[in-house]
Amino acid sequence: MYYRWLLFTFCMLGCAFTFRVAAQSAPPVHDSIPAEMDVQQDENKVQIQAKLRPLRQIAGAPAAFYTYFWEFGDGKFSFDMTPLHTYRDTGEYNLRLYATNNYDDGKAPTSKPRRVKVKKKTYVASNGHQSNFFKTQGSIEMKINRMPRPGEEMVTIIGYRNQAPNGSGDMNGALVLFYNEKQFKTNSFDLADTRTYHGERNFSADSMFAMLANDNDYQLAGTYTRSGPHALPNVDPTRKAAFAQIIAEKQQTFKAQHIWRVENLAAGEEQFMFLSMNTLPEMIKDTNAVVTFSGMFVPEDPAKPIEQFDLEMQIVASHDPNKMQLKHRWMNYRFVSKSKELTYKVQFQNTGKGPAKTVSVGVRVPGMLSSNTVELVDYSPKCVLCDSAYDRQSCLDTIIRKDSIFFVFKNIYLPGMQQDGVSDSDSTKGFIKYRVRFNKELKKLPFYSQAAIVFDKNEPVITNRSYGRFKPGISIAPIAGYNILTGNESKDTLSPTVQRRQVTLGVAVAPFAPYRLYWQVEAYLNVHNKTQELTSVDNQRRDTAVGDRKYMVRSREHYTIREVASLDVVPVHVRYNLNRFVGVGIGAMATASISNKVSTKQIAYLLDAQDGSEHQFQSATPSKSDGFDIWGAAMFADVNVGLVRVGPSVGFRYIRYLQEPTNKFFIYGIWRF
Structure with a gap:
């Protein structure tokens, strides 16, 4: 009895282990398996069913399922799983299937059109229209078989209708579709194929405007048209101008447009066009972004209004109806x-x-x-x-x-x-x-x-x-400040770019009103004092003559005159605003003299040999100018107090030069716009 129980236990463990290993090692279903169509045809009646790959469930999501869109090739369509359709005429029709895998981590199944040959009309097709397509009261509406997913094809259905009562005349006009919004840098869609079944044809914008009658055509004497006495109901004389303005606004919003001519649309009739749109792989891959198709129905009859319909779609990474x-x-x-x-x-x-x-x-x-x-x-x-x-x-x-x-x-x-x-x-x-x-x-x-x-x-x-x-935005902030040199450094040991300065003007560029760490770039023009430095004194006395008079040279003084303008560039500056009123930052700065003018001056002190009076004579040499010849680098840390995100504030910056051990404080005001 004990051995039987032991054998049973080993068998159960072995089966469980085998099942677990098999479950773990089973490869996932390949998502490139094409869809197939099972067509049961009885003369002009077809019953259709799809054969699709097994679904690949997304973990944690509701149960995966397929949704279906069928094109019957005669202008009719269905979203049913197993539709039944009756063709009205004999001929050959291309049957298309677009299946969408919801809560599935694979690609949508692809399929090729299947040819259906109808040789005999045995069954009477319904004369009813797709009355459940139009959810609004308008004459144009659009629908898609699935939300746009980068790299996937989707179908856009454009439905339009003549809502005039039965017995009214046929209606002509134009359909306009706008897509690929300019707010996105890259194109989102490419129109791959257009399937029409009611004589719709491509139409140019010029032809569409020519189709709209001029205002003067409806301001004839009386209320008569070319076809005889007929009252013109509610004709808007500014219709064409208003339409041109609408088109201009659409063209400012969208990059692409297509126009089709529509003719002989009977009263009460609904017709449909099918557009295969390739959702481009390089389209914006933000699954929260919303893109728009905008459609217009432009009747030729001036008494009928021009109607618009906007279809908003969310870019998705996987298909989810919720x-x-x-x-x-x-x-x-x-x-x-x-x-x-x-x-x-x-x-x-x-x-x-x-x-x-x-x-x-x-x-x-x-x-x-x-x-x-x-x-x-x-x-x-x-x-x-x-x-x-x-x-x-x-x-x-x-x-x-x-x-x-x-x-x-x-x-x-x-x-x-x-x-x-x-x-x-x-x-x-x-x-x-x-x-x-x-x-x-x-x-x-x-x-x-x-x-x-x-x-x-x-x-x-x-x-x-x-x-x-x-959006990050750009903030441009003017800066004005003053430098204070600290320490006991001799003026002789300092380069011209770090001398005391009277005025420093600059500008900063940064994101607008940041709430996180941000990068700021700055540039400053430093205007230095004109400095005159005594370089040597010659006290050796000697005789000289100036013109006819004789003098004794008492002493000579030699001066060096320097005028410097420098440029400070801050390529590395990281800042953070602690709150609305205090911000801190650290960074690195590079300094160069953009103008360095040097000249010499000599002053001679002379005594008149005749009357003993003292005279002063001055001579100078032309200045030499050098640009970008003195470079320096520094590290700094600073704090801003005031309206540090947007508005005026005061800054205190400690600067430490690297090449020469010089410390400097920079006190400045900044206004961020």
Whole structure:
């Protein structure tokens, strides 16, 4: 009996060890395995399913899953996992699949288009439009299959429609797309392919402006057009000029644009274009940055308004439907006021198998921001606020704490993405958009916010950190001061560059209003006193003559006159502001004379041989000028007192020269702008 138990124990340990070794040594699934499409075709009806590589779960993240985007090759599309599509006409169609790996650490699966041949129309295709595409009331809208990730392809869907009632005429116009914002140094996107299905064609900007009728065309006598009596409703005579101004503003914001001509858009009809955009590897890799596509729909009919739609996208390192973003996250501290509003957006999606009744979005508020200034801008799902809701009504509650905010959707129905019968993935998503202001004490330091999203009583889903940062900025500060030489050094032992100086003028360049260690560069022009030094005295008496008169030379004095201007350069200077009023720094300085003029002067004292009167005669030699001929190096430490970040302050600097043991104090005033 004992041996059986021992044998059983060894077997279990061996199995466990074998399993552990196998689990540890199993190689990860290669993320370059292409996606395949399984197409079940019945004449003009196709049932499609994707065959994808196993997911590679990100540790600590919710369960990984795929989302799907299908192009059927006839202008229709689907986000379903296994769509069923009926083609309206016979022909050959290119079926495309774009699968996105959420909470997966690999690359998105790639696939090639698959050709579908329809030879016979057996089934009647639906005449319905993609009515769930347009979430706003406009005539143009854009959507992407996934957020931009450097080095990955994404598809932009441009939808446009004619909202005129049935029976109205067809509509012509133009579509304009702007992308690659100038605020980023490198381009973010490259338009690789455009797939159109309704005769859209490339259009030039000149042709688009020519398409817009001149104002005079609609100021004819009466209310008649070329086609006969017809009242012109609400024609804006400045429409063309206003449109030109809008285009100019867009071109100042974006680097790239594309224009397409649209014709014969029937009343009530919706049409779609598909753009393959390569997200360039060299694009800004800041996963908190928000980039924008801006689209415009320009009807030819002057009675119809020109409409715009902006699509904001967050750059991601991996695909996650739950995220937080801050628009315009890089700010100029010089122009930021305490009343400036920051706009945050938290997006969430129920990826579960059932609906969520309660969704709680808890947001961390950085200490630099004031939670009491929170203002709700927009949210989804739409519902009333809880302070005006009746019992058990769907509502949104806002709970404000000192360092956090909670947005709680109560008594709602948010479907799960894996729930049976859910075909619209947008119905599983929601968002919170809010504004918040800075606190009174605004520091130039990076700050971040983060959200935790709880669906019912499940574990919280933690979003990315959304950082806000200030640009370094440049501060140029004029300096004026005076040097005091210390010690008992003789003037004869000092080089001209370290003599006592009356005036020192300079300028400093540093980051604007720093709150951390920072680098400061300085340059000074030192104006020295004109010095006259007695070099020798000759007391030997001798006779001489000046003109017709005779004199006796009593003595001669020889002087050296020196005029020096030097330049101090501070290439190494590290500073730190202890608080608003005191800052300290250490650094190194190099000194050179940029102008060193030397001349000699002789004064002769003569006695008149006739009357014994004393006379003085003076002669001088031309000066010699040398530049950059005297160099010196020094170390220093100093302290500033005053408004040391922005404004005036007083500095006290101790300087120690290296070549010659000379100490010097520099007292100066500085004003940082």
